[in-house]
Amino acid sequence: MRLASQSALVALATAGHAAVISPSRTSSVPEYFQTSFGPWAGPTEAGAPPFLAQTNPAPFGNPTYIPNTPVVTDVPIPGRSDGAEIFKLMGNLSPYMPNPSGFGVNEYPLPAGANITQMHMIHRHGSRYPTTGNAVASLQDRVSELLQGGARFKGDLEFLNSWRYELGKEELTALGRQQLFDSGVLNWFNYGRLYDPSKPLIARTTSQVRMLQSAENWLNGFFGPDWTKNVTLEVLIEATGFNNSLAGDKQCVNSNNDRSSAGDTASSEWQKIYLKNATERFRRSMTGHANWTVDDTYNAQTMCPYETVGLGYSSFCSLFTYEEWLGFEYSLDLSYYGSNSFGSPTGRAVGVGYVEELVARLQRHFPHPAEGSVAINETLDDSATTFPLDQSLYLDFSHDTDIMSMLTAMGLTQFAQFLPISGPPDDQQLIVSHIVPFAGRFNIEVIKAPQPVRAKRPQNAHASAYESGEETTYVHMLMNQRTIPLGRSLKECGDRDDGWCELQTFVSALKENIPKAKFDESCYGNYSVPAYGDITDGAI
Template sequence: MRVGGFGKPNTAGYEPIDGIDDDAGIHPKKPLADDHHQGLCHRLFRPHNIIIFVAAFVLSLVICLTVGFIAGDGTLFGIRTNANNAKAVGWQGEKSADVAGADDCPCRPAVKVPQYFQTTDGKWAGPTATGKPAFLAQTRTFNAAAGATFVPNDPLQTSLPIVGMNLSKDESIFRMMGFLAPYSPSPGFGVDEYPLPPGAEIVQLQMLSRHGSRYPTMGANVQALGDRIAAAASKSKLGAKHELAFLNDWKYQLGAEILVPKGRQELFDSGVLHAYMYSPLYNPNSKIIVRTTTQDRMLKSAENFLAGFFGLEWTQNATIEVIIEGPYYNNSLAGYLNCPNSNKIKSGSAAASIWIENYLQNATDRLAPLIDGYEWSLEDSYAAQTMCAYETVAYGFSRFCELFTYEEWIGFGYSIDLAFYGDNSFGSPAGRAVGIGYQQEVVARLKNHTLGYSGSQINVTLDNNTTTFPLNQSIYFDFSHDTNIISILTAFGLKQFYGLLDPSSYPGSHNFTASHLTPFGARLDIEIIRTPKPLAANRSGYAANGGETKYIHFVLNQRTIPLGWSFPECDASRVDGWCELGAFLRAQEDQPRLARYEQACFGKYPLNLSVLDGAPES
């Protein structure tokens, strides 16, 4: 019987490869040996030869067994002695479709899955501590005696009586939390949305998504606040009263870095939304490559998205490529890890600190007298605002949210805008460089070529191979982080989000608003649209002359980014924000040079100074 080669597994996007030839094998009616061979056997096996043969066989067997056990791999001659061990080293769920009971076959060879398709080994997953589970049915509060109206949670309790908030205007503090905001569509970037004109069709989508809502990262200010409260309570009974009375029984019990239930929902819902928007772009006879990183929340975000897009059987439709997320590993989805200078730049954080001292002093003065045995500080006030965001997505509700006025929540959102702009966008000398690798990958897909040397942080091993960087898909899904997405927008050169932010006063509505750009579950959809003729800039109809035309359309959190506002090559008068694809590609040609990757990431220059164009000053 001829057993086939190494079949691909039916998990992680692989299909079994049938390797059994039913026509091959042993035929019962065929003689086992001809007369010549039978005579030869008779001459070989004389009595004294039999004794020598048996002794040699036994000695050889002992030697082979000894060598096999010394090898220490749990096998004899490469054959597993236990079916369960055989399963353990192969792909989970691996099957040979044509052999009954193949999973129990002790002789099936172990097959090694390439690291970049491993979804279960847990390497480079980062912290995965789970916090206290939500119990909102028991812990939620609303003051019915004072006439408060019950509003059902969905699933978070976000209808809160915040001082200064105008409920008639549908205002919500949860749209003012910057990168900690639960997902909601952007209010818009300056242009209206338009349906496709007759005869037009979307021919490609490249999506870049942020992960969903998560627990705090290790070392976050909320954990430090919890430690300070616990330390004070251990010395003497905490004397908190009025609005802070809940602190007398409160403990910090959040997990670390992994998705919370809301985060899983955000990515599942995004998958469902994209299924309604783009399903026909998927070729049902193919399996697409979907890229994410090894961090637990990144992998789980991709899996939840795919479950929403394809259903729970998504492994039949997609393979997840898991790129190592660790210091100095090349990874365009976490570009800061191979850009050491980017982790030292704090000009944005410094600007945010100035603003925090400005907007939050009144709140600190108001809260400090409400707790005895503890010296409430400005740092505590800011951590309490941050705690509101994290506890809400983790538990569904937080008592910290009502401690601050609506104006103070506006100030909180602006502090994050300042930090992100100065540390990750046009105000950062490494703002472009961190995102330039992904910009190059998008352009390479549009031009239909792989990437060799790029002068950036792309993983050349993966990007120069169509198995791991395919070019034949009409739909691409990638998953990244908030600051990386901000840098990618900067690397594309989207000057619409350029503009110095004043740390001493709130400017009112401004283009660079982090909660509009990278809330939890944020997504950038890059559409390629084909029209039969050029489309008028005012959308009045097709031009009388001209042939088939392709356009590119950037959609961030379900609203159009007008490309003509950033690139002179595009038409700024277009009311739909589109750009002709050829013009856009010409605009992108110079972006890698503008990023100055080597100098930005590894050069010597003042790291504490804000810049104007997302790269070191020449």
């Protein structure tokens, strides 16, 4: 384990007191090449930090400003209706977007007098190149093999005769860096006033390159280029055998073997169904005796999102119909449901460490996991230096599969609906692109209200949202800027219009869900490999 900065936390200058900066007398760099603020920088004054999460009267209206996107996503797709966009159908490979349809509950502003006092964020890294061993990288060898065997591509596939694989590996693309920077800016507007300059923060990420890049770009967006004056970045080792709640799969053996592979098996079966016509179409666009398979077609389809976020445009995108892109999304939904969520025997266990930490932070004490069920780093989580308990902002960075498991470990059964291999069910809830797209995140707000807030919000804007009673503290959870209705999964929270849950009720519900992970048995048990559909509650 290492800290990004081993020095003591650096306090900001007190507001209103300027720091005197003298020109260096020993620097060999000419003055005109020095970029630090010098004696001629001119006067500045910081404005008040924003607090849109609390003050916005319309939390999720229509966008009034749509920035230019640096990548080409307006691709002509056969069968696409007006307004439909395939880049919202790419599961975990989708570029970031707010959830387009919500989670079944309306968005409400805070009632007058209520205050957000704390925010807990867990954030996925931004758009990246393929990971090591990803099958998509094998497509060039496959195409070369066919060409060397005498095959030639024609029609829409003609570009493959000269196509080359040009993607990197593992790290963020430029778009990924932008996504995290933009998210930092967005979260500053929403929660900037929660930051106390007299108390620099500890934020956490993992040691993988893209995780460090993501945290640093987000913090740059939130605080600006001098973010190291505001926060110390704690870097948790992400490697097999190291306890790390932000990468729980590394300490859960059975999450990395066949016992947690049912989702991938189900996805492969679905690919044979929805890509049958596409595979035949590809074969008709080849000459020679090419043995083009469904796996080849799926790799070609997967190349579309990867090339788009890495190179800005991909010729592979328009090779598939809109219906086939709907099928692509569902292939990833099946994979995540069966390998990382309620359909996996390790679905809860991989994410339960973060839930233990969340409960501890909400109650302001160090985590106390059950004997023999350690899903956290007990050394780091038992020190106020590395696991502070008095922050108003908790900022953590993790991976898509881990975040999916965290939601499972919380017991958010809204996403436990079984997904059949034959095709999407009605009212499908677990849609990966809505939950963990590139740069996906959830924010948990702690809200103090002077009185209980009515479960049924008044329709009259002038009517009070309060009922009689004492001060009450609530939890409001957002996933990609849309509210998760906590009562739909945690029945103790009740059926509320706003999806909120009373804090103590929420904490009690999480505590009840922690042992359901069966951490030791699920992660280290020598049980038979479950078939897809055998597991429905995220644990063995």
